Amino acid sequence: MADADKTQFNLIIGAGSGIAGALITALASEEPDSGLLLVSRKPVDLPESASVPVHQFRCDYSEAGIAQLGQDLSPWYGRIRLVVISTGILHNDSIKPEKRAEDLNMNNMLEVLRINTVIPTLFLMKLLPALRGEQPCRVFTLSARVGSIADNHKGGWTSYRASKAALNMVIKTAAVEYARRAPNVKLIAFHPGTVDTALSKPFQRSVPEGKLFKPDFVANRLLTIAADLPIDGDASYLDWAGKSIVW
């Protein structure tokens, strides 16, 4: 479907993630008047029923690649109503969340910080020109409750916790500049709960009954929260229920 001049768009970054996949499905069916801009390292499968305008962008998440994406989005400047930044890692073949001091490894920690903190930071900074203007826009960056400094009573997962705490600080800091330069934007650090995706798979056994969410439930929660959230010039740190988390 071709873009009408006034079509608004939802921009999903890290569109290959489990949570992003559910968001894409929900947006394609529940917001038929908005198009989708999808950013990922690889092509993203679309729901068969999708009849909204969709534009896919490949990005390697390098600094140059993210800057280029900011420019490639110029046809949609001022028309983006929702941004979700979903990149994040908890484990891979060589990285495991640390349980004790001896588990810490510098290269692994730097890789977690790169993916969970630096990449979303670059997107937040490079997207600012795209989000200036009259169009109200909510920007959700996928954080986690374990990034709360005040709420850390259990310890462990040093790199993941640190990466999300640093991400939260980036969001708080960026909100000050956005309030001045792109005042119709609201920035949110979002905790989706524990969601049944590849990221949480090895850790699901310890999740209490009823607390492992399906991605489509979380996608719908995020969209419901986005619809009601006032644009107030400050960052919010919210969970899936819409409740504030202490920074």
Ligand SMILES: NC(=O)c1ccc[n+]([C@@H]2O[C@H](COP(=O)([O-])OP(=O)(O)OC[C@H]3O[C@@H](n4cnc5c(N)ncnc54)[C@H](OP(=O)(O)O)[C@@H]3O)[C@@H](O)[C@H]2O)c1
């Ligand atoms: N699942 C949970 O229980 C849970 C809980 C709290 C917070 N979160 C947060 O929610 C977000 C999405 O999580 P998810 O559960 O949907 O995870 P997921 O399915 O594992 O998706 C991972 C995401 O991270 C990106 N990514 C993975 N490895 C990467 C690498 N080496 N370099 C650059 N990017 C990489 C992927 O981007 P591509 O699109 O390019 O593949 C994808 O967007 C994450 O930030 C996560 O920390 C999840």
